[in-house]
Amino acid sequence: MSKSSPIGIFDSGVGGTSIWKEIHSLLPLEHTIYLADSDNAPYGEKPQEEIVRLSIKNTEKLLAMGAKIIVVACNTATTNAIQVLRSNYHVPFIGIEPAIKPAALQTQTKCIGILATKGTLTSALFAKTSDLYSKDTKVIEVVGKGLVQEIEKGNKDSEKVEAMLVDLLQPMIDEGIDYLVLGCSHYPYLIPTLKKILPSYVKIIDSGMAVAKQTKLILQSMDLLTSTSQMPPQFFTNGDPKILRNLITSEENNYEVTYLDF
Missing domain, CATH: 3.40.50.1860 (Rossmann fold)
Known part of the structure; x- marks a missing residue:
């Protein structure tokens, strides 16, 4: 080496x-x-x-x-x-790993969202990190079902993906998140669409x-x-x-x- x-x-x-x-x-x-x-x-x-x-x-x-x-x-x-x-x-x-720590430390509404895959959200390592940094914060976890497949097909900017994201993000918006943590390395390619959907005060964090x-x-x-x-x-x-x-x-x-x- x-x-x-x-x-x-x-x-x-x-x-x-x-x-x-x-x-x-x-x-x-x-x-x-x-x-x-x-x-x-x-x-x-x-x-x-x-x-x-x-x-x-x-x-x-x-x-x-x-x-x-x-x-x-x-x-x-x-x-x-x-x-x-x-x-x-x-x-x-x-x-x-999903950047839970900076979101949990900086949130003003004490409510953050995490968009990730099922494999990440159900892992022991994620659970340990989440428990460590989000004791006083409500964490809304959403599985980005189907998003990776669409990005792999080259459809990251499609109307279909935008509609999927509207459905996935609405529960987080309704709960009052002010940070969205992207828990999949594919998801930064969705940031332009995410910004169209999310309220302007919601900050997006990736790793x-x-x-x-x-x-x-x-x-x-x-x-x-x-x-x-x-x-x-x-x-x-x-x-x-x-x-x-x-x-x-x-x-x-x-x-x-x-x-x-x-």
Whole structure:
């Protein structure tokens, strides 16, 4: 393992690119490899044993590609599998959890909403975090049923998704939330639509920048941060490369996405 080795990132599909963007922005010199397990998305409705198996599969693929650190850019995989990964592999792992703490500390109405997958909301790790930080706060938990599937199809801005979000968010709005925590790495791609639906005073929190900062901190502590520009980011998917490419390509960068059967 060397400073020039890549940062490995995996998710149940394309959503974790929201995390990749924060990492790439904070650490532009680092070589990143992104693995989208879209063929098995969504993880949020699978049993824990299956989530662990898929997380191990993704980890071993990234290790074979030389990853010096692995970012589990999936809330469901983090809350259900990261302890198993950390106990079985020597490489450091960075996980992603719903940002309950900042929402609970800053809420004025003492009521916050969490939009997440079933797999995250029913996990022991989520329950522990929620209990720790939300003792004096009412937490409205809503399963974002069907949202990941629509984003994986490239439909994040569709009228169908907007209608789904109206139905999902109304109970939270009725209860008086002033913070909405996004508990799935796919959901930041819904922020423009969320802002159309939510009252203007409701603040939206996701975990992307916190994950990027933690990745930098761990690499610094292990003296694994590179100081010279590495090769361009690499993206692999076992789903439709066009959908992943559409999320990461901008006017400045036209990243290559490769289909990989893994």
